[in-house]
Amino acid sequence: MAEIELNDITKRYPDGFEAVKHMDLGIKDGEFMILVGPSGCGKSTALRMIAGLEDITEGDLKIGGEVVNERAPKDRDIAMVFQNYALYPHMTVRENMGFALKLAGVDRAEIDRKVSEAARVLDLEQHLDRKPANLSGGQRQRVAMGRAIVRDPKAFLMDEPLSNLDAKLRVQMRAEVSRLQHQLGTTTVYVTHDQVEAMTLGDRVAVMRAGILQQVDTPKSLYEHPVNLFVAGFIGSPAMNFFQASVDGDRVRFPLGEFSLPAQKRGSASGDVLLGVRPEDFEDASLIGDKPGHTFDTKITLVESLGSDLFAYFEYRGEHVETQELAELAADAGAADLPSTGDGNQAIARLEPASDIQADATARLWMDVSKVHLFDPRTGESLTERAAATA
Numbered sequence: 001m002a003e004i005e006l007n008d009i010t011k012r013y014p015d016g017f018e019a020v021k022h023m024d025l026g027i028k029d030g031e032f033m034i035l036v037g038p039s040g041c042g043k044s045t046a047l048r049m050i051a052g053l054e055d056i057t058e059g060d061l062k063i064g065g066e067v068v069n070e071r072a073p074k075d076r077d078i079a080m081v082f083q084n085y086a087l088y089p090h091m092t093v094r095e096n097m098g099f100a101l102k103l104a105g106v107d108r109a110e111i112d113r114k115v116s117e118a119a120r121v122l123d124l125e126q127h128l129d130r131k132p133a134n135l136s137g138g139q140r141q142r143v144a145m146g147r148a149i150v151r152d153p154k155a156f157l158m159d160e161p162l163s164n165l166d167a168k169l170r171v172q173m174r175a176e177v178s179r180l181q182h183q184l185g186t187t188t189v190y191v192t193h194d195q196v197e198a199m200t201l202g203d204r205v206a207v208m209r210a211g212i213l214q215q216v217d218t219p220k221s222l223y224e225h226p227v228n229l230f231v232a233g234f235i236g237s238p239a240m241n242f243f244q245a246s247v248d249g250d251r252v253r254f255p256l257g258e259f260s261l262p263a264q265k266r267g268s269a270s271g272d273v274l275l276g277v278r279p280e281d282f283e284d285a286s287l288i289g290d291k292p293g294h295t296f297d298t299k300i301t302l303v304e305s306l307g308s309d310l311f312a313y314f315e316y317r318g319e320h321v322e323t324q325e326l327a328e329l330a331a332d333a334g335a336a337d338l339p340s341t342g343d344g345n346q347a348i349a350r351l352e353p354a355s356d357i358q359a360d361a362t363a364r365l366w367m368d369v370s371k372v373h374l375f376d377p378r379t380g381e382s383l384t385e386r387a388a389a390t391a
Helices: 043-051 093-103 108-121 137-149 167-184 195-201 219-224 229-234 324-332 383-390
Strands: 004-012 018-027 032-036 058-063 078-081 155-159 187-192 204-209 212-217 241-248 251-254 257-260 271-277 282-284 294-305 310-316 345-351 361-367 373-375
Touching: 004 043, 018 043, 018 058, 018 212, 032 043, 032 167, 032 195, 043 058, 043 078, 043 155, 043 187, 078 137, 093 108, 093 137, 108 137, 137 167, 167 195, 187 195, 195 219, 204 219, 204 229, 212 219, 212 229, 229 271, 229 324, 229 373, 241 345, 241 373, 251 271, 257 294, 310 361, 373 383
Parallel strands: 032 187, 032 204, 078 155, 155 187, 282 345
Antiparallel strands: 004 018, 004 058, 204 212, 241 251, 241 271, 251 257, 271 373, 282 361, 294 310, 294 361, 310 345
């Protein structure tokens, strides 16, 4: 195991394009670090620089305290797990898992011991003599992980390893990857486009945008304390709702009414702001009782029941929120070209399944004002976090 340090790392291509810009990131010994962000944000390029598959233009990369910028991939003592498994189709599971050790000249008995141990950990013992074509997608991914494990490297580097799996299998493998990493305790850097994977797997998560590191923190802190509009919009599923709003003293006015801002949220916010409210911070007002908050009436356009949750979509009048950050997130999610619905804007509330709210009807919703976020509409900076920092 080893610490990994990226010190002012930049990747610049011959045409001048910078895929990663002045990246500073320290990954602790044994830590499970997630790199997450939209397509093209630089996360895979950063991983490939750690692996030695991409040259570093500027900065220093250290593994185990040693600068490895000029070291070949095979000399960095890391193991990669790829999206496409990269298994040899003519070899058995046993041969695939032990192939790197065989190339390194490791004794056959030692190879068999390590392969058997990894197969036991990954529940592959009954498949050792089968070939990849006779395995399921999840089994092939476990073989790819087993091939990395037997090398006993300083670090695992995983590049979207679950993206080829179907949704149900991805959930199962996500739990398997988490269990395995905690069992082995090996430093792991995991790249994903899926923020749900990022939030459920990592000890810490590094959010990237256009080659720049936006925020590095625990999943809980990223969710509760995003430092800017981009992180707030990227982290959370369904995504945070954003409204044009204005602050005058302790009063916030937005398309769904006005309310008093809690003291810990105020800071120096004044004038035009962007108000962020997570779907789970709305509720059916009939289920709340007299709990403090803001209530409003709105027309429900669509209700989706997931059994454990109820998603209620509702329309509101007001100016549409348009920022570069939110446009990037919409484009990445494939929502930029979707037609608008109705005459207004749409928001989403995540309600208790006990709610009897119906589509095409007016409902009274409640909003938890203690959980709202305020952002500077010009810079995207979180005014809420600035207020907390100066409190």
